[in-house]
Amino acid sequence: MTPPQIAEIDSTSHSAPLVAILGRVDLGVNGDMETIETPYGQVEAVMSSLGGVPILLISRHGKDRLPPHRVNYRALVAAAALAKARRLISVNTVGSMSPIPGSFFLPDDFVEFTKARPNTFFEDRATHVGMSRPYCPQIQEALGHGLEKAGAAASRGVYVCTEGPHLETPAQIRMLSQYGDVVGMTGYPEVVLAREMCLCYASLCLITNQASGLAEGPLSARDVGETTERLAPVIRQILEEAIVRLPVERRCSCHRALDDAHI
Ligand code: HPA
Numbered sequence: 582m583t584p585p586q587i588a589e590i591d592s593t594s595h596s597a598p599l600v601a602i603l604g605r606v607d608l609g610v611n612g613d614m615e616t617i618e619t620p621y622g623q624v625e626a627v628m629s630s631l632g633g634v635p636i637l638l639i640s641r642h643g644k645d646r647l648p649p650h651r652v653n654y655r656a657l658v659a660a661a662a663l664a665k666a667r668r669l670i671s672v673n674t675v676g677s678m679s680p681i682p683g684s685f686f687l688p689d690d691f692v693e694f695t696k697a698r699p700n701t702f703f704e705d706r707a708t709h710v711g712m713s714r715p716y717c718p719q720i721q722e723a724l725g726h727g728l729e730k731a732g733a734a735a736s737r738g739v740y741v742c743t744e745g746p747h748l749e750t751p752a753q754i755r756m757l758s759q760y761g762d763v764v765g766m767t768g769y770p771e772v773v774l775a776r777e778m779c780l781c782y783a784s785l786c787l788i789t790n791q792a793s794g795l796a797e798g799p800l801s802a803r804d805v806g807e808t809t810e811r812l813a814p815v816i817r818q819i820l821e822e823a824i825v826r827l828p829v830e831r832r833c834s835c836h837r838a839l840d841d842a843h844i
Contacts, residue, residue: 751794
């Protein structure tokens with residue numbers, strides 16, 4: 582059973598040629614901007630291809646550059662599903678809270694401290710998707726391969742999501758570092774919504790800075806933006822290698838996420 586608002590899609594299908602990429606990184610691919618209508622609102626996306634594989638590039642923050650706490654996460658995930666993507670790769674920027682090497686991070690798990698974000702498609706029926714393994718192992722494997730091919734150092738661990746939009750205080754980081762390794766504002770609730778939609782989802786995190794209070798000098802949003810732009814070509818290479826590696830058939834259990842989710 583798919584979420585009632587978009588019952589016409591069958592996101593449980595095994596075969597998934599189209600991959601959606603969610604983020605704000607300019608991957609330098611061509612394509613026409615289109616607007617996807619969803620029951621939650623409109624989403625801007627570009628249909629293109631990477632390494633010969635069809636991709637749908639979804640702009641997380643949209644043309645209005647919405648801040649993380651106002652992003653319409655339900656519309657973004659619904660748009661991917663309505664466009665018939667069954668895999669969603671998210672690119673999220675993070676600050677590092679532990680002395681981990683490299684510029685990239687693959688979350689295996691997450692903790693969230695958000696406050697006011699609609700986090701389910703099922704408002705009227707108790708639906709409890711499993712989160713024992715929040716990120717799709719098949720996409721994670723492909724991203725690991727992409728990182729290796731691109732020669733990009735990466736680590737894995739726990740992603741902590743804050744509400745934002747302000748960057749954290751040093752005291753917040755001391756607290757949050759008890760819970761995870763990196764901190765960001767965009768990885769939740771998209772991870773849960775994708776699972777509710779039976780999509781395969783994984784995140785490629787880009788470490789743009791040491792979290793607040795851990796580096797010399799104050800942290801600013803400009804540092805985050807500059808690192809993202811600088812690493813855009815590497816991100817593109819990682820994604821391309823990963824997408825080409827993904828088999829069309831989904832061999833994970835993500836497409837069965839709703840089988841046991843209703844009591
Ligand atoms: N905190 C929260 N979100 C972020 C950070 C950070 O330090 N860096 C990039 N996104």
